Amino acid sequence: MCYYDAYECVIYYILGGFTLRTIQVKKVTEAITQMCKDAAYYLPEDVYEALKKGRETEESPVGRDVLDQIIKNAEIAKAEDRPICQDTGMAVIFMEIGQDVHFEGGNLVDAVNAGVAAGYTEGYLRKSVVGEPLFNRKNTTNNTPAILHTSIVDGDKVKITIAPKGFGSENKSGVKMLVPADGVEGVKAAVLDIIQHAGPNPCPPMVVGVGIGGTMEKSALLSKKALARPISVRNEHPEYQKLEAELLELINKTGIGPQLGGTTTALAVNVEWFATHIAGLPVSVNICCHAMRHAEVIL
Numbered sequence: 001m002c003y004y005d006a007y008e009c010v011i012y013y014i015l016g017g018f019t020l021r022t023i024q025v026k027k028v029t030e031a032i033t034q035m036c037k038d039a040a041y042y043l044p045e046d047v048y049e050a051l052k053k054g055r056e057t058e059e060s061p062v063g064r065d066v067l068d069q070i071i072k073n074a075e076i077a078k079a080e081d082r083p084i085c086q087d088t089g090m091a092v093i094f095m096e097i098g099q100d101v102h103f104e105g106g107n108l109v110d111a112v113n114a115g116v117a118a119g120y121t122e123g124y125l126r127k128s129v130v131g132e133p134l135f136n137r138k139n140t141t142n143n144t145p146a147i148l149h150t151s152i153v154d155g156d157k158v159k160i161t162i163a164p165k166g167f168g169s170e171n172k173s174g175v176k177m178l179v180p181a182d183g184v185e186g187v188k189a190a191v192l193d194i195i196q197h198a199g200p201n202p203c204p205p206m207v208v209g210v211g212i213g214g215t216m217e218k219s220a221l222l223s224k225k226a227l228a229r230p231i232s233v234r235n236e237h238p239e240y241q242k243l244e245a246e247l248l249e250l251i252n253k254t255g256i257g258p259q260l261g262g263t264t265t266a267l268a269v270n271v272e273w274f275a276t277h278i279a280g281l282p283v284s285v286n287i288c289c290h291a292m293r294h295a296e297v298i299l
């Protein structure tokens with residue numbers, strides 16, 4: 001049995017009781033091409049609103065001036081289809097792939113990178129990627145390769161999230177391998193230590209992604225995933241939700257403010273957690289600047 005939808009180029013096969021959806025990889029390329037531009041130009045609404053709220057509550061006059069400029073910059077970028085920041089970042093892409101999906105028409109990773117190359121070229125976005133990190137550091141000239149994280153989920157859809165990441169904030173992120181005895185207070189101290197060390201360098205007001213648990217690399221990925229969550233959405237677990245609120249309050253008391261001092265150091269703290277070893281308590285902090293860029297599509 002076969003259905004063909006000419007618009008989505010999607011073919012459904014029913015084979016021995018299994019339904020398999022085929023997606024042409026060129027659809028992935030096209031989606032990512034557009035998402036690269038959308039993410040660079042349009043600040044998500046919840047971040048924009050949080051900046052405006054921060055402007056209302058900011059206690060420092062200089063801080064209010066900085067926030068006015070950040071808000072105006074986001075409005076100009078949206079109105080004129082221009083990048084919010086000159087650093088249009090490394091393309092971090094999350095793909096949640098339904099286990100009933102089959103890709104056809106080429107290699108998926110190549111298709112993702114083709115989308116990034118086209119998006120950054122068509123959108124006149126800065127190409128910020130070097131092909132080798134230590135000795136040669138030659139620019140790849142099309143912002144590839146992307147940092148691609150894939151996960152397998154139920155269903156026959158593919159959710160793609162792009163989160164371009166500038167390195168002013170990425171460079172100030174960190175991992176701390178705590179032990180269980182450090183507890184909640186140890187986690188708070190670890191997060192605050194990384195934020196204090198970052199100071200105004202990550203272009204605050206920042207959004208702080210925190211990953212707790214797993215292994216060293218899992219906690220780092222959790223902190224990145226935490227940044228991909230809208231800042232209007234809180235952790236569902238009541239204790240982690242409370243921790244998010246407490247961390248936000250502590251960070252906003254540091255005085256770092258929106259770059260030149262003040263009370264609006266962070267717009268939100270998003271915490272994600274995972275099971276861990278009986279002897280461990282990994283904590284990662286991934287900082288994002290006020291240019292908290294995202295775009296999302298479901299194929």
Ligand code: SF4
Pocket residue numbers: 085086087088089165166167168169202203289290291
């Ligand atoms: S940290 Fe963010 S706002 Fe600052 S330069 Fe980098 S991308 Fe731009």
